[in-house]
Amino acid sequence: MANHSFQDGFDSEELLALARVALERNDLEGALAKVKKALGAADPSAEAIGVAARVYAQLGLYARAEKLYEQFLAKHPKAALERFQLGMTRFDAGRPGDALEVWNALLKEQPLHPPALFYSALALTKVGKTSEARAGLDMLFRSIPADNLYFGRGRELLQSIESGTAAAQAASASARPADPYRTTH
Numbered sequence: 368m369a370n371h372s373f374q375d376g377f378d379s380e381e382l383l384a385l386a387r388v389a390l391e392r393n394d395l396e397g398a399l400a401k402v403k404k405a406l407g408a409a410d411p412s413a414e415a416i417g418v419a420a421r422v423y424a425q426l427g428l429y430a431r432a433e434k435l436y437e438q439f440l441a442k443h444p445k446a447a448l449e450r451f452q453l454g455m456t457r458f459d460a461g462r463p464g465d466a467l468e469v470w471n472a473l474l475k476e477q478p479l480h481p482p483a484l485f486y487s488a489l490a491l492t493k494v495g496k497t498s499e500a501r502a503g504l505d506m507l508f509r510s511i512p513a514d515n516l517y518f519g520r521g522r523e524l525l526q527s528i529e530s531g532t533a534a535a536q537a538a539s540a541s542a543r544p545a546d547p548y549r550t551t552h
Contacts, residue, residue: 377401379408383415390422398422413442417449424452424548429460447473451482455547463490479510481517482547488524497528504528 377385382405389397399422405415420435436453440446454469467490470483477483484507491500504521511518 377404379405379412379415383412383418386415386418386422390418390425395422395425399426413439416442417446420449420456421452421548424456424459427459429456432456433460445476447477447480451480451486452548454483454486458486458490463493466490467494478506481507481511481515484510485517485521485524486547488521492524492528500528501525 382401386398386401386405389395389401398418402415402419402422405411406419408415416435416439420432420439423429423435424432433453433456436449436456439449440453443449450469450473454466454473457463457469458466467487470487470490473480473483474487484503488500488503488507491497491503504525507517507521513519
């Protein structure tokens with residue numbers, strides 16, 4: 368990574384580190400200010416692009432986040448976290464079918480990726496494919512321990528599916544874990 372110096376005395380590597388800390392503290396304004404400076408470098412690092420994508424996603428600027436995730440993935444096509452989060456930007460933008468395309472491709476390579484299994488089931492529920500959602504949830508339950516966050520949320524989603532389609536649509540928001548844009552799952 369090039370360490371370009373900026374007016375405030377921080378180089379791009381330092382700005383990126385500060386942006387990550389701000390993001391961990393949920394200081395989106397601070398993270399955005401720092402990561403935008405890091406992105407202003409002549410050749411921004413893939414990490415800066417990924418952090419910027421997460422910031423924009425958390426701000427609800429899904430189109431910007433999606434473009435940045437696509438830019439990141441052009442350099443690192445096998446990056447599971449960013450592939451998952453690209454799907455999240457599409458899901459959060461109200462495009463569950465587009466999200467499913469991303470997650471299905473990820474699941475072909477990593478069939479036991481808990482966030483992708485859960486959110487695929489959630490998206491399938493949203494598009495009315497509850498039998499496929501149940502199958503995904505079954506795979507999720509067989510692949511993770513009961514104390515995993517996605518196990519409990521998956522059980523909630525399964526219960527809402529079993530209680531009826533309208534209830535499943537309403538409950539899908541409550542079954543969703545709080546922050547799918549975290550860097551660890």
